[in-house]
Amino acid sequence: MIAADRNTTLESRLPIPSAKKDVLCDHCGLVSSTIIRHEGRSFCCHGCVGAFALIHQMGLDDYYALRARASTQRVAGSDSIFNRKRASLAAIEMLQDLDAAGVTVHRTLEGLCEVRLGVEGLHCAACSWLIERMQPTLKGVRSAQVRMNDRSIHLVYDPMETNPSEIASRLVPLGYLLLPQYDNESASRTSRHQQHEHLIAIAIAAFLAANAMWIGIALYAGEATGMLASHTVFLRWIGTLLGVLAAVFPGRVFFRSAMEAIKTRTAHVDIPIAIALGMGILGSIWGTAAGVGHIFFDSLASLVLLLRIGRYVQFRSQNAAGISLEKLFQWTNIMTTRIANDGTRQTIAASQLKANDVVLVQPGETLPGDGVVVLGRSHLNVSWLTGESLLRSISIGDGVVGGTMNVESPIQVRVTACGNTSRLGQLEEVIRNAAGHRTPLVRTADTIGKWFVVSILILAVGCWFGWLYVGGPASATMHTVALLTIACPCAIALAAPLVITIAIGRAAQNQIWIRDGQCLERLAKPGLMWFDKTGTLTEGNLRVTKWNGSPLGLHYALLVESQINHPIARAICEFGDSRSDQNTLDLKSIQEFGGAINVNTGWSNRVAPSVALDLATLHVVDGLGVTALVDNLQVLIGSERLLKSKQVFINADWSEQQSTILSAGKTPAWIAINGLVEGLFAVGDSLRPDAVQTIKRLQERGWSIGILSGDRNEVVSFWRREIERSGIHFNAVYGGMSPEQKVEKVRESCMNPYRPVVFVGDGINDAAALAVADVGIAIRGSSEISLRAAPIYVASNRLHSIERLVEASRSTLKTIRQCFAISLVYNTITISLAVVGLIHPLIAAIFMPISGLTVLGLAIAGNSFPKEIQT
Amino acid sequence: MSVLYVTLPLALLLGAIGLFACVRCIASGQYDDLESPALRMLHDDSDITTD
Numbered sequence: 001m002i003a004a005d006r007n008t009t010l011e012s013r014l015p016i017p018s019a020k021k022d023v024l025c026d027h028c029g030l031v032s033s034t035i036i037r038h039e040g041r042s043f044c045c046h047g048c049v050g051a052f053a054l055i056h057q058m059g060l061d062d063y064y065a066l067r068a069r070a071s072t073q074r075v076a077g078s079d080s081i082f083n084r085k086r087a088s089l090a091a092i093e094m095l096q097d098l099d100a101a102g103v104t105v106h107r108t109l110e111g112l113c114e115v116r117l118g119v120e121g122l123h124c125a126a127c128s129w130l131i132e133r134m135q136p137t138l139k140g141v142r143s144a145q146v147r148m149n150d151r152s153i154h155l156v157y158d159p160m161e162t163n164p165s166e167i168a169s170r171l172v173p174l175g176y177l178l179l180p181q182y183d184n185e186s187a188s189r190t191s192r193h194q195q196h197e198h199l200i201a202i203a204i205a206a207f208l209a210a211n212a213m214w215i216g217i218a219l220y221a222g223e224a225t226g227m228l229a230s231h232t233v234f235l236r237w238i239g240t241l242l243g244v245l246a247a248v249f250p251g252r253v254f255f256r257s258a259m260e261a262i263k264t265r266t267a268h269v270d271i272p273i274a275i276a277l278g279m280g281i282l283g284s285i286w287g288t289a290a291g292v293g294h295i296f297f298d299s300l301a302s303l304v305l306l307l308r309i310g311r312y313v314q315f316r317s318q319n320a321a322g323i324s325l326e327k328l329f330q331w332t333n334i335m336t337t338r339i340a341n342d343g344t345r346q347t348i349a350a351s352q353l354k355a356n357d358v359v360l361v362q363p364g365e366t367l368p369g370d371g372v373v374v375l376g377r378s379h380l381n382v383s384w385l386t387g388e389s390l391l392r393s394i395s396i397g398d399g400v401v402g403g404t405m406n407v408e409s410p411i412q413v414r415v416t417a418c419g420n421t422s423r424l425g426q427l428e429e430v431i432r433n434a435a436g437h438r439t440p441l442v443r444t445a446d447t448i449g450k451w452f453v454v455s456i457l458i459l460a461v462g463c464w465f466g467w468l469y470v471g472g473p474a475s476a477t478m479h480t481v482a483l484l485t486i487a488c489p490c491a492i493a494l495a496a497p498l499v500i501t502i503a504i505g506r507a508a509q510n511q512i513w514i515r516d517g518q519c520l521e522r523l524a525k526p527g528l529m530w531f532d533k534t535g536t537l538t539e540g541n542l543r544v545t546k547w548n549g550s551p552l553g554l555h556y557a558l559l560v561e562s563q564i565n566h567p568i569a570r571a572i573c574e575f576g577d578s579r580s581d582q583n584t585l586d587l588k589s590i591q592e593f594g595g596a597i598n599v600n601t602g603w604s605n606r607v608a609p610s611v612a613l614d615l616a617t618l619h620v621v622d623g624l625g626v627t628a629l630v631d632n633l634q635v636l637i638g639s640e641r642l643l644k645s646k647q648v649f650i651n652a653d654w655s656e657q658q659s660t661i662l663s664a665g666k667t668p669a670w671i672a673i674n675g676l677v678e679g680l681f682a683v684g685d686s687l688r689p690d691a692v693q694t695i696k697r698l699q700e701r702g703w704s705i706g707i708l709s710g711d712r713n714e715v716v717s718f719w720r721r722e723i724e725r726s727g728i729h730f731n732a733v734y735g736g737m738s739p740e741q742k743v744e745k746v747r748e749s750c751m752n753p754y755r756p757v758v759f760v761g762d763g764i765n766d767a768a769a770l771a772v773a774d775v776g777i778a779i780r781g782s783s784e785i786s787l788r789a790a791p792i793y794v795a796s797n798r799l800h801s802i803e804r805l806v807e808a809s810r811s812t813l814k815t816i817r818q819c820f821a822i823s824l825v826y827n828t829i830t831i832s833l834a835v836v837g838l839i840h841p842l843i844a845a846i847f848m849p850i851s852g853l854t855v856l857g858l859a860i861a862g863n864s865f866p867k868e869i870q871t
Numbered sequence: 872m873s874v875l876y877v878t879l880p881l882a883l884l885l886g887a888i889g890l891f892a893c894v895r896c897i898a899s900g901q902y903d904d905l906e907s908p909a910l911r912m913l914h915d916d917s918d919i920t921t922d
Contacts, residue, residue, distance in 0.1 A: 196898055196900075200898065211883060238879060
């Protein structure tokens, strides 16, 4: 990111002010070596000055006070400001024609326009505050409301005065990017509508239940202390009315689904619920009209309320899973620059591309489709698609695949396939299908629920006829209603969703986002767990793992590499940043060193080394490294071949170090100044610190572990040896797997329905496998967008969380079973009492909620996510 | 004539008005996003800079 800042600075050809280390930028909070003074504050780049000036000018300085320092964490990788700037220009251009971008604009009666756009770069409260506070300062914008949960903004504006692209361009300097929101509009409207229906039903049911209960209490109290007969009748009628309303309005869904279940001849929990509700209504009306027996309108209403809450909880978790699938495909909605035959350039959505179009792909941009390079040479980062850790070099005539990222220089690509016909499009198809055809694991709740329902129905019929024979229709109805009331399956219906919802909430506190509650049930039994390598077992991005050399060498390496957009350069810059706390020390030693070196090199007598890097001398040698002239020093950074080609002598000691680096599977990067070796970086991927321990613990719990990687076989087997050194045995290791082959392997292992297959991955190349597996666990890595689609998303970026997740799912299932066991025992006792006529419907109505409450208590007490011991 | 016949329907009516308001709120979409309003209330209108 620092590198990018400097890039933007250089781009605008502004002089680089004097260098001084470890100064925090007052806007972005990053450490920077260059300072720009503005109104008594220091900034790292002109971009930040601009952002500050804008915020200051609008009188929004509170932003800085409100913003938490912690949230200014850096995101390594491709998301540099440099790339964002380019992306933002494309987005602004695209917003000029909303219809072409496929965004629906609603027009209000007053002639205003309403549109919902996606916002990138939202982090915390301060962000929504800033955007919403900007609204009065934006001409023509009537309202701007940020919605944090789906990262979108609702804009109301006057089309005569402004347009979305103008609004977007005002937000860009602040770091927020407005993008067309590609939600499936009708689907999201349906789900919103359903959500409203659920909430309204709960509200009505709660109102009716609460009032019915008060009337019930009044009646019980009246029975104990005596009450006018006319009052009793009045209260009964009102109560019955409330109970009937509860069954008719919020409760009608149960009748409907019971009817459907009967039509399809399946046992469903809703059948006894519907029968109990129906009998309750009839019994209450009959009892009230005849003025005899007890009535159950209060339990009727509260039953409806509890059941509706259970249904809502279920709906929420299912809905969340559905939304995430839609989100997965948003990343394919990228924008691209098409070059027409006459040479004009046009920014369009990738979905509008056709075969044979020529597109321009800048460094940092994602290829919009499959194609052939027609101009330029560059390196591609294909790790997203294949998991390959090394960059792939491409030149004219090479085939490229959509979804990979161009990292080095601009290229032009003739598109051969895009959309559904491209390789990515076909992968999408796999993912969509996988969601629909997942092998269902047998759900405990369903099995128990079904048996319960069937046996209760048989018992109820037996009970009714039995009592009809013994005591006539009145007592038959009374006892059967008592049986159905007390045997209410609400404990069974509620237990599983309740326990799982609580577990999901606790998991979220641990930064594990679970979308599909069923996953928790699936993870409880040990099975087979596949791991992706790049980014999952390993860190996934290049890092300097070792540095050996002089402070001077490091200083110049940072200076030169900060100007280059290359993964190794970025790794070196990051390494420099991570040592910024030692920078003062480094500076001192450089000064001392500089003093010493002065004699030899004729270096000027300045105390601190200044930045006098002449960009014209900066020269990238393709595939070898970079050469530059800084402070009249010839600086070389790159491979051994670069150094040799410039006649730099490498002694035996250095060569030995290089071979150590190579044998550890890392890439060596040399720095030489004025023909002398000044240091050696080891750049490479490294294992996640908790990888070995996590795998070990999982194996101890009986899980089989395998690796499915898209990286080359040699690299995969290197890491396998590395991990197996600590006494771990892999059950299966596959390298060189394409995304399609990964899906195939996962499908093969999914054959056994009693053995869950888990896939842990981090990239787009894993997305299909994540969807196909019984449980897909995405771990936060470099390509965050795709991960949100997985049923489980580990945001803590720690593998260790997977082990905790497994543990938690075991205890969750245990709690569910406990709830079942208790309510079954409870039901067996009370049902037998009811059948023999020992339980009065009144007592049944009192006891019914108790079983529900026991389940609730157990669910909350269940320790599904024990507090983590902070290490 | 007991007061119960007046007060009980009256109480239910008052409750129903509240219920109606609640249903209106849900239908208008106030409960769609429970995240941002919780953050929005933290935004002070007054100056909160410490200096």
